[in-house]
Amino acid sequence: MLIFAAAVFFLIITPGPGVLSTAGVGSAFGARPGTRYVLGLFIGTNMVALAVVSGLAAVILADPAIRTLLFVASTAYLLYLALRIATAGSRIAFVEAVRPPGVLDGVALQMINPKAYAVNTTLFSGFAFGGGSLLAETLLKFLVVNTIWIPIHFLWLWLGITLRRLDLSQRAHRAINIAMSLSMLVVVALALAYQFIAIRP
Template identity: 70%
Template sequence: MLTFAAAVFFLIITPGPGVLSTAGVGSAFGRGPGTRYVGGLFIGQNLVSATVISGLAAMVLADDRLRTVLFLLSVAYLLYLAARIALAGSRVAFIQRSRPPGLLGGVALQIINPKAYAVNTTLFTGFSFLSDDLFSETVIKLLIMNAIWIPIHFLWLWAGIRLGQLDLPERVHRMINVGMALSMLLVVALAIAAQMRPV
C-alpha cells in the first residue's frame, strides 16, 4: 500500500498537463477561477478512474483510431489552454482578456488526456495489496489517490496564485504566463515524440 501511495505521489506531483495548467490558471486568473478549474480536473480524474476500473477505457484505447483521435483532441486542447494562459492580461490591443477555462474546462482536459488513462491503468492494474479482495483494494486505491491528488493540485494552484499576486511589473507577469504556457507546450512536444516513437 505504501508503494502504491508513493507511485501516486510521484506520478501526480511531476509536471504534466493537469498540474501545469492548474498553476497557469491560478497565475493568470486567480483563486476563484483556479479553484473551479481544479474542481473540474477532480471530477474528470474520477471519471477517468471509473472508466479504467470498468474496463471501458481498455476497449476504447485498443482501437488505434480512437486512441489517435483522443490524442489529437488532447494536444489541441492543451495548445488552446496554453494560448489562454499566455495571453491572459495581455495589453495587446486586438487581444481581449481570455476567460478562464472553468469547471468544464478541467473536466474536458482529463477526459481527453491519454496520460490520465495511462496513469490510472498503471495504478489500478498494478500495485496489488489485497489480491483476495479486489473491490476493497479498488476502493482503498481511489481513496488514497484522491487524498494525494487534492492537496498536490491545490499546492500547484497556490504556487500559481502566489506568482500572480507578486508585486511584479505587468511585463514580468506576462513573461511568467508565457513561461507556464511554454512548459505546457513542452509537455505537448514530449507527448507527440512519444506517440511517434516506433513500437
C-alpha cells in the same frame, strides 16, 4: 500500500497537463477560477479512473483510431489552454482571454488527457495489496489517490496564485504566463515525440 502511495505521489506531482495548467490558471486568473478549474480536473480524473476500473477505457483505447483521435484532441486542447494562459492580462496579445477556464474545462481536459489514462491504468491495474477483496482494494485505491491528488493540485494552484500576487510589473506577469504556457508546450512536444517513436517500425 506505502509503495502504492509513493507511486501515486510521484506520478501526480510530476509536470503534466493537469498540474501545469492548474498553476497557469492560478497565475493568470487567480484563486476562485483556479479552484473551479481544479474541481473540474478532480471530477474528470475520477471519471477516467472509473472508466479504467470498469474496463471501458481498455475497450475504447484498443482502437488505434480512437487513441489517435484522443491524442490529437488533447494536444489541440493543451495548445488552446496554453494560448489562453499566455494571453491573459496582455493587452498587446492578438487573442485576449475573456473567460477563465472553469469546471467544464477541467473535466474536458482530463477526459482527453493521455496522462490521466496512463496514470490511472498503472495505479488501478498494478500494485495489488493482496489479502482482500478486489472491491475493497479498488475503493481503498480511490481513497489514497484522491487523498494525495487534492493537496498536490492545490499546491500547484497556490504556486501559480503566489506568482500572481507578487508585486511584479505587467511585463513580469506576462513573462510568467508565457513561461507557464511554454511549459505546457514542452509537454505537448514530449507527447508528440513519444507518439512518433511509438509508431515507428
